[in-house]
Amino acid sequence: MAPQTIHHRATSILVIGAGELGSAILDSLTTHPLYSPSTTKISLAVRPSTLTSPTPEKQAHQHTYREKGVHLVPADLEAWSEDDLARMLRDGQYTAVIHAGGFGVGAGTMLKLTRAVLSAAAANTNTNTTNGTDTADTNNPGSVGNSGSVEYYVPWQFGADYDAITRAGGQGMFSEQIDVRDLLRSQQRVDWVIVSCGIFMSFLFQEFWGVMQCERSEHDQKRREHGQTQSEHEQKQSEHQQKQSEHQREQSEHHHEGNATQNQNQDQSQDKIITITALNSWSDWITTTTATDIAKCTAELLYCPDTPVNQPVYIAGDTLTYSEFADAIERAVADTDTDTTTSTSRKSNSSHHSKHTPLLVRNVWPLEYLREESRRDPDNQLKRYRVVFAEGRGLSWPKEQTWSWKRGMKMEGVEEWVKKNWNWNWGGL
Numbered sequence: 001m002a003p004q005t006i007h008h009r010a011t012s013i014l015v016i017g018a019g020e021l022g023s024a025i026l027d028s029l030t031t032h033p034l035y036s037p038s039t040t041k042i043s044l045a046v047r048p049s050t051l052t053s054p055t056p057e058k059q060a061h062q063h064t065y066r067e068k069g070v071h072l073v074p075a076d077l078e079a080w081s082e083d084d085l086a087r088m089l090r091d092g093q094y095t096a097v098i099h100a101g102g103f104g105v106g107a108g109t110m111l112k113l114t115r116a117v118l119s120a121a122a123a124n125t126n127t128n129t130t131n132g133t134d135t136a137d138t139n140n141p142g143s144v145g146n147s148g149s150v151e152y153y154v155p156w157q158f159g160a161d162y163d164a165i166t167r168a169g170g171q172g173m174f175s176e177q178i179d180v181r182d183l184l185r186s187q188q189r190v191d192w193v194i195v196s197c198g199i200f201m202s203f204l205f206q207e208f209w210g211v212m213q214c215e216r217s218e219h220d221q222k223r224r225e226h227g228q229t230q231s232e233h234e235q236k237q238s239e240h241q242q243k244q245s246e247h248q249r250e251q252s253e254h255h256h257e258g259n260a261t262q263n264q265n266q267d268q269s270q271d272k273i274i275t276i277t278a279l280n281s282w283s284d285w286i287t288t289t290t291a292t293d294i295a296k297c298t299a300e301l302l303y304c305p306d307t308p309v310n311q312p313v314y315i316a317g318d319t320l321t322y323s324e325f326a327d328a329i330e331r332a333v334a335d336t337d338t339d340t341t342t343s344t345s346r347k348s349n350s351s352h353h354s355k356h357t358p359l360l361v362r363n364v365w366p367l368e369y370l371r372e373e374s375r376r377d378p379d380n381q382l383k384r385y386r387v388v389f390a391e392g393r394g395l396s397w398p399k400e401q402t403w404s405w406k407r408g409m410k411m412e413g414v415e416e417w418v419k420k421n422w423n424w425n426w427g428g429l
């Protein structure tokens with residue numbers, strides 16, 4: 001079989017940002033079967049200050065990247081002008097640019113970077129040559145007069161289907177993403193791909209997001225603080241059950257419009273309470289993908305010559321209803337929940353590992369409730385995001401219809417992810 005060759009666009013790749021996604025992308029790029037340091041140069045742009053005075057953690061990361069052959073270069077997406085960014089891209093002779101760190105950047109930054117990318121487009125364009133003479137077009141950022149080397153761009157659009165949400169939808173929060181799409185669709189100089197992955201799986205489990213929240217029962221906290229013996233622990237069970245019932249009542253009172261229902265396994269030893277909250281309803285759908293899988297798909301899209309360009313590409317680790325999501329967590333946690341920390345604090349049996357099944361509480365935040373919460377606190381970005389999710393447009397797509405599925409990519413689902421990541425101290429408990 002003839003060896004596969006990489007697409008030319010993959011000869012010099014610049015990744016911007018090394019957060020959760022950027023670092024996963026660097027890993028995928030340097031471990032992809034088509035990667036070879038002799039054919040692909042990989043660079044990472046971080047802020048100049050991060051390069052000159054990194055925190056110990058970032059210093060360690062930078063060391064790891066350098067060991068993998070990744071070149072570190074300075075760039076500041078917010079402080080630098082469009083021209084500064086375009087110059088940096090031209091000077092670096094990058095053939096592909098992946099923007100992997102846009103979660104917290106200021107308004108206008110994504111559009112500015114996109115313009116800079118188009119300005120540093122490769123010279124092999126055909127649209128701006130008049131009578132064989134290259135001309136610069138100041139209204140046209142990618143014109144030949146500004147030619148650089150960039151052939152391919154992956155903008156910071158890892159998430160929802162913003163075409164479906166529309167400029168007016170999502171309380172106008174995503175209009176810049178639509179502007180970026182419009183700009184990319186209006187030109188032919190740079191190939192691009194948008195990776196629509198749904199919600200990051202890790203984000204879905206963040207306590208502040210509110211969909212999954214963990215808490216220890218009061219009784220368990222005390223038990224852990226005082227290192228009680230197993231018999232003492234058992235004596236407290238009835239008290240503990242009562243506390244759980246109280247918690248249930250509080251939950252449904254707090255979310256008065258919600259529909260808190262209770263899991264059946266209440267009679268077991270439940271020292272932890274997991275509340276799963278559906279945004280809008282139990283039958284609403286969500287698509288979610290791990291950062292590792294988003295990165296794997298991005299590397300595949302970039303390296304392989306037979307992949308789609310100039311369109312959004314849909315991928316999915318899982319597409320499921322909130323009800324299926326809660327069921328998956330319930331199964332995963334029941335399979336894996338072993339309290340090893342407690343055993344070390346028990347005087348009686350230091351090697352004992354006890355099995356606990358947390359109490360799973362199901363709750364709903366209906367759309368109207370979330371809208372009202374957001375109206376009362378209009379500057380709260382998180383509450384606005386919850387409304388978008390509860391509205392449900394552009395947030396999910398059938399897994400079997402995704403590019404990743406059709407390509408046969410092995411993707412991690414919710415149950416698998418929870419099994420892998422669940423531990424007694426989930427949520428910092």
Ligand SMILES: NC(=O)c1ccc[n+]([C@@H]2O[C@H](COP(=O)([O-])OP(=O)(O)OC[C@H]3O[C@@H](n4cnc5c(N)ncnc54)[C@H](OP(=O)(O)O)[C@@H]3O)[C@@H](O)[C@H]2O)c1
Pocket residue numbers: 016017018019020021022045046047050058075076077078079100101102103104105158159160198199200202203
């Ligand atoms: N669809 C979704 O659900 C979704 C989508 C996006 C993000 N998220 C969530 O957001 C979290 C954060 O995303 P992330 O960790 O991938 O990355 P991020 O926080 O968006 O970006 C962090 C990286 O961006 C760099 N950066 C920040 N400002 C910069 C600037 N002005 N110029 C150049 N570089 C700059 C940082 O560089 P320095 O090293 O210099 O600080 C860092 O390497 C994720 O963990 C995820 O949970 C979710």
